[in-house]
Every structure is written in C-alpha cells, then in structure tokens.
Amino acid sequence: MNGDINGIKKNGDSGSSDSSIIAGGINEVIAVTFDGSGRANAAPIGIINRSGRSRLVLFRGTHTLENILENGIFCANIVHDPVLYVKTAFEDIGSENFAEDFAEYIADGEGCVQRFFRLKSAESFVLFKAVKTGESAESCIFELNIVYEKVLSAHVHPFNRGFAAIIDATVHATRYAISRSEELKELIDYDISIARKCGGERENEAADMLLEYIK
Amino acid sequence: MNGDINGIKKNGDSGSSDSSIIAGGINEVIAVTFDGSGRANAAPIGIINRSGRSRLVLFRGTHTLENILENGIFCANIVHDPVLYVKTAFEDIGSENFAEDFAEYIADGEGCVQRFFRLKSAESFVLFKAVKTGESAESCIFELNIVYEKVLSAHVHPFNRGFAAIIDATVHATRYAISRSEELKELIDYDISIARKCGGERENEAADMLLEYIK
Structure with a gap:
C-alpha cells in the first residue's frame, strides 16, 4: 500500500499525512484501547483528518478515553461489519474478539517494539500515538501521530x-x-x-x- | 481475491454468487455500457444481490438501458470518488474517462474473448451478462450473470x-x-x-x- 510490505513505518513520529489508510475528512473506525492489565476495549470513533493533521475528540466517562489517557496509544481498526459497529457502540465485547499484536518500527533512529491489541476481524489497522492538546468539562482533544499501519486483507467493498x-x-x-x-x-x-x-x-x-x- | 490471479472466470455462465466483489444487498456501482459504434456511457446503478441471484431494474429512456438491450453486457465499476457518482448521474462524461478492455474467459468449454469498456479510474470491476426477464411501461428487469471480474487496485477505504x-x-x-x-x-x-x-x-x-x- 505505501511501498512498505512489512507494514513497518520508517518514523514513529511522522505526521498522519503519511498514512496510506486514513483519508481526508472524518474516518469512522473502531478504536481498540487497553488498560494496564491488558484488558482490551472497542468503540467506534471518528478520526478527523484535515490538512494532513489527524485529531480526535473523546467524551469523558468512556473506557476509550480512560485507556488512551493511561497508555497514549490506540489502534484504529478498519472493518466492514455493521454488527460490530452497533455492538461496540453499546456494549463491551468479549476478549475473544481481540488479537494481541506487536508493532516494530523505527523512531529517532532506534528500533522500537510496541505491544497493542486490535480487532481479530480487522481488514487493516493504524496504530496511533495520541497527545492531549485540549480539554473541557465534557471532552478531551488529541493530536494523533501514526506509529504503524498494516493491511491484513484488502477486500473490495462495493458501496452499500x-x-x-x-x-x-x-x-x-x-x-x-x-x-x-x-x-x-x-x-x-x-x-x-x-x-x-x-x-x-x-x-x-x-x-x-x-x-x-x-x- | 477469488484465488484467480488473472481475473479469468472459469465459467462465463456461472451465477453471480461466484463473485468475490459483489456483496449481499444492493451494490451501488457505476455501470459502463456502450453502443454499436463503441461509444461508452457511464451511470450509477444498483445491483440487487439476494440469495445468490443478481438482478437489475432499469428505467426507460436512458443510454444504460438502450445499450444493455443492444449488447446484453455491461461493466459494473467499483470506484470511490464521490464526484464521479454525481457527475455520471447527471451528465455524459467524456471518452477520456473510459478504457477499452478485453475479458478472456471459458464458457461451455470454449475460450472466449469479450471486448468491453470500463472506467479508467475503476479500482475493480465485474463484467455482467444481462438477460431481460421482465418489463413494464416504465422499466425493464434483468437477471445478471458474471462473465469476468478483476481487482485492479485494492485500496483500503475507511468509512466516511x-x-x-x-x-x-x-x-x-x-x-x-x-x-x-x-x-x-x-x-x-x-x-x-x-x-x-x-x-x-x-x-x-x-x-x-x-x-x-x-x-
């Protein structure tokens, strides 16, 4: 997709404009986050991508926000299953839906390995570093940078x-x-x-x- | 995609359930048809796919219907450009948007070659044989069978x-x-x-x- 067969990004601090997956506008993906004990959580989010910058607004009181504040990373999963969008919007899905994965990438000239969780059924995914740049009583705003991305199975989906x-x-x-x-x-x-x-x-x-x- | 790297279908008369591209429900694609003099036309259509059968309803007074009645085939193009959907719904696009292509396939044990036109910007396409199975004063109904299909570039498109x-x-x-x-x-x-x-x-x-x- 981006001329990088192994899915390894060359620079973990590069801007999100480097992504071959995230497009312009709001990308409706399913975020997988996890807490300190490795318990994963999935919920739909909208990644706002304008002028080569990616941002995320998260409302307080969600596992997604708690986990991102704790770890500073999350995995944006591209799936094409409507049931999964509805389910993850309203309830916690079981651990059988998640796969543990490892991102190998180079940042500041050093080889890094990052453990994370993604959806088992993801067709592709993007691992983001999230830095809080603003907050209000209701929400937090994050600036996103891509750490790693991978296409697992590039299926064709006619528009429905x-x-x-x-x-x-x-x-x-x-x-x-x-x-x-x-x-x-x-x-x-x-x-x-x-x-x-x-x-x-x-x-x-x-x-x-x-x-x-x-x- | 369907274990057939060259995109050559094994049987030109096989049912549409064989497709690795057309999904269940209504597939909103851009149909490219052409007349006897090879002039191509593009317009959005909805391919209805239920229980492994594909059907198409076309209203009278359109180039799409005229050309399909003349040739009995059309090309369903999977594209992800919103401008192209709007444009082809309201006007005839120029010949520079079309590519002449040839489908090689086997039907009834014989090697066949079918000339057709598709969108230059198609990410994948399906060539259909269309058989009229019903009509009214306003429209015609067709039963569709896949002749050939091909994935040209399997890009990932996060939902927008x-x-x-x-x-x-x-x-x-x-x-x-x-x-x-x-x-x-x-x-x-x-x-x-x-x-x-x-x-x-x-x-x-x-x-x-x-x-x-x-x-």
Whole structure:
C-alpha cells in the first residue's frame, strides 16, 4: 500500500499525512484501547483528518478515553461489519474478539517494539500515538501521530447504502439513548428503512440489534 | 481475491454468487455500457444481490438501458470518488474517462474473448451478462450473470459518512430533478450538511456540483 510490505513505518513520529489508510475528512473506525492489565476495549470513533493533521475528540466517562489517557496509544481498526459497529457502540465485547499484536518500527533512529491489541476481524489497522492538546468539562482533544499501519486483507467493498445507514443510525442512536429526542428518532427510523431495503443479512441483523438497544 | 490471479472466470455462465466483489444487498456501482459504434456511457446503478441471484431494474429512456438491450453486457465499476457518482448521474462524461478492455474467459468449454469498456479510474470491476426477464411501461428487469471480474487496485477505504451522504443525496437528487418534492429536498439538505461536516475535499466538490445540477 505505501511501498512498505512489512507494514513497518520508517518514523514513529511522522505526521498522519503519511498514512496510506486514513483519508481526508472524518474516518469512522473502531478504536481498540487497553488498560494496564491488558484488558482490551472497542468503540467506534471518528478520526478527523484535515490538512494532513489527524485529531480526535473523546467524551469523558468512556473506557476509550480512560485507556488512551493511561497508555497514549490506540489502534484504529478498519472493518466492514455493521454488527460490530452497533455492538461496540453499546456494549463491551468479549476478549475473544481481540488479537494481541506487536508493532516494530523505527523512531529517532532506534528500533522500537510496541505491544497493542486490535480487532481479530480487522481488514487493516493504524496504530496511533495520541497527545492531549485540549480539554473541557465534557471532552478531551488529541493530536494523533501514526506509529504503524498494516493491511491484513484488502477486500473490495462495493458501496452499500444499507451499511452506511447503519453507521448513521449508530451515531444518532448513541445520542438518542440519552436525549430521547424525537428528531433523532426520525433520523434513526429513516436509516433503518434504508438498511432494510438496501442492506444484506448483516445489515438486517445490525438493525434488529440497534432497535433493541434503544427500546 | 477469488484465488484467480488473472481475473479469468472459469465459467462465463456461472451465477453471480461466484463473485468475490459483489456483496449481499444492493451494490451501488457505476455501470459502463456502450453502443454499436463503441461509444461508452457511464451511470450509477444498483445491483440487487439476494440469495445468490443478481438482478437489475432499469428505467426507460436512458443510454444504460438502450445499450444493455443492444449488447446484453455491461461493466459494473467499483470506484470511490464521490464526484464521479454525481457527475455520471447527471451528465455524459467524456471518452477520456473510459478504457477499452478485453475479458478472456471459458464458457461451455470454449475460450472466449469479450471486448468491453470500463472506467479508467475503476479500482475493480465485474463484467455482467444481462438477460431481460421482465418489463413494464416504465422499466425493464434483468437477471445478471458474471462473465469476468478483476481487482485492479485494492485500496483500503475507511468509512466516511460524507461519502455515503453524497451517494444518498445523488439518489434523491435524480428524483428531485423531476418531482421537485419538498420531502426529497429536505433529505438532500440533510445529506449535504453531513457531506460538508464529515467529508474530505472530493465530497465538498461533489456537494457543490450536486446543488448546481438541481438548482
């Protein structure tokens, strides 16, 4: 992908513009973080990539934020399974979903090895170093730098409006679960109708699951 | 992808369930068709894939339908450029966007060569044989069988809600251009706001272009 077959980045402190995976705009990925005892956690996040800089805003009270503040790194997983987006948005998934992995890279002329966790089903992933650059009562902002990235299996995914509708519904549903806003419910209902009409089996399953979470 | 490095399908009459590219549900791709004089045409279509069968519904009065009725084949292009979806939905793109290609495959034990056209920027494509199985005053229905498929460059695309919103807006906009329905306009406005918020440069460009087409 980036002319680096082993997936080893040449410079662990290089900017995120170096990524052959992260694109312009907001990348909706599933972040895997872990705590001191090696317990991994997965949750959807949006990596904001503008003008070659990657940033992340995380709300307080989540395992994702706690773990990133503790370790300063996280793994952005590219997956194409709508069920996994819905599930990780609403609950903690079991340890059987995670794989322990090791990143070998060179930083400041030195060879480094970083232990981390990723999703077993990741098609590709990017390991980020996250530096806190701002905070408020509700959230923290991080500047991201790529440490390592790897393409595990480069499958082709034709665009499916049903899959897209599940991601859209998940974003709205996490907010709706708190606010119970009628406006959000209408957006979710529209998304679910598109998921049923245009999606495959996994989109149908994800739609059922999402409606159960916000009942 | 399907253990067939040269992209040559073993059986030109095999069902679409054989595809390693077309997924379950509705696949939003850009169809390239051509007429007797070799003039190629591109337009977004939705390939409906359920229970291992692929089908296509095309409305009358389009080049896509005319060309498929004439040739019985078309090329489904997997691209990830939002501008191309918007452009091909509303206008004829120039010949510089097309590449002439040849499919070599085996059907009924015989080696066959099929000339066709595809998008130059296709990341992968599937060549389909289309057999008309039904029609009405407004549309024709086709049953699809894969002749040949090929992965040209398997790029990783993290999910972007802005890209998805452009496809959604394009579907609504082609209908809105005719009906001027207020309900469709509201859906388009929502999509455009997501495209601006979550998309990259190409999504912004596609949004500008789409709003111009439906002015």
